[in-house]
Amino acid sequence: MNKTQNVTIKGTKDGLTLHLDDTCSFDELKKELDRKLSNSSRVQEEDKLLTVKVTVGNRYLDAKQQEELKDLIRRKRNLIVEDIETNVLTREEVQQLKSENEVVSMARVIRSGQVIEVEGDLLLIGDVNPGGTVKAGGNIFIMGTLKGIAHAGCNGNAEAVIAASVMKPSQLRISEFISRSPDQNEDDGRIMECAYVSGDSQIIVDRLQVLMNKRPNLARFEGGR
């Protein structure tokens, strides 16, 4: 019986890639992978670790199966799985991705004691009053006065920025960095400003216009004339 191979190994200029067929069962795949990695062993004595990419096509692997594959490959040879690529995403993963990448817009006043949290970017049309908090996994844009706390990149993204029409925050937080306004803050707040984390891990507040140089990847729009 001449069966097509379920596992093919290819060398590309980026390194080794294991193509795993998506039409057989997972157990079959494991068996074949096991066999292939064992018998094709040109015995390599040197302990150099090779990284490989694994592509699984239209097969969905849950976290446990991915772990099994990685484990199998790691045990057999001095190979380390760098990445497992699949064409399939679960609904939750897609929703997660979507919410991480969308801009949530909101028209209201965030009052004392209220906390607004979004996964992606936040566009707030209204004020954040003292005692109120806005948190976003991405950037925060406020068309109004920021008088409370804004926490951008709250899942650890230090590239995130905070921009506000009127900036007089009680605290600014970006990723794990925190800055607060001086205790004697008598000015009326400055207009059209942004905050970002500089190279030396300080939160810098500056004119809005510097953002296009500091964070060029804020621009998602391509084309136009």
Added chain:
Amino acid sequence: MGEAIVITSGKGGVGKTTTSANIGTALALQGKRVCLIDTDIGLRNLDVVMGLENRIIYDLVDVIQGRCKIHQALVKDKRFDDKLYLLPAAQTTDKNAVEPEQMKKLVDELKQDYDYIIIDCPAGIEQGYKNAVAGADKAIVVTTPEVSAVRDADRIIGLIEKEEHVESPKLVINRIRSHMMKNGDMLDVDEITTHLSIDLIGIVADDDEVIRASNHGEPIVMNPNSKASIAYRNIARRILGESVPLQQLDTQDKGMFSKIKRFFGVR
């Protein structure tokens, strides 16, 4: 079918009870049937301010726990022929004696008989506040021109906005000292209103008469000459749907000379 208005503030001591007593009385003066409810169980004051303390027989908790009928607990204010009633709070128990659903039922029942139910809310955002807001259709937030009071007002507005059965709250700024506001030592009316971004329904000057009247158990509105009295009457008229311009607070300098000085911007 009347409407229920809760008077609240978050912070204590800004004048919720005084405002409740005066708005209620002013509405009664306008010929409306009004029922005041004191929900500050355990720390009741509204009866004292209204001068009805001695007539209390049953209270709110008695009604809710079925020890008496509503009409037995209502204290009638004899000064207003059948227009103004008070449902006093209990003094011997605490806020947890009442549940929001029970309160809502009670207010709904009273709305059948009265044009306005004015609910005096206790300070804080706990059980007492929840009880007070449960039956309300409208809300008035009282604040003073102090940063701490405005902070708490902001918090309470946020909480009220979450209550779907209550309309967007209206703002009363109480205890305004015009000279301090003029000097910039106090937050000014515009500043507070833009900060809280809700509609202003009245401003009340800080007036010694208010304290004197409260101590006599006679709401200030009954004295037609005081500034605070006019302010409360104006609030009542605005509740009734009239459009009344905001009171001018700095009426001390009346002479021609001071008018000229003001014209040139000299204080």
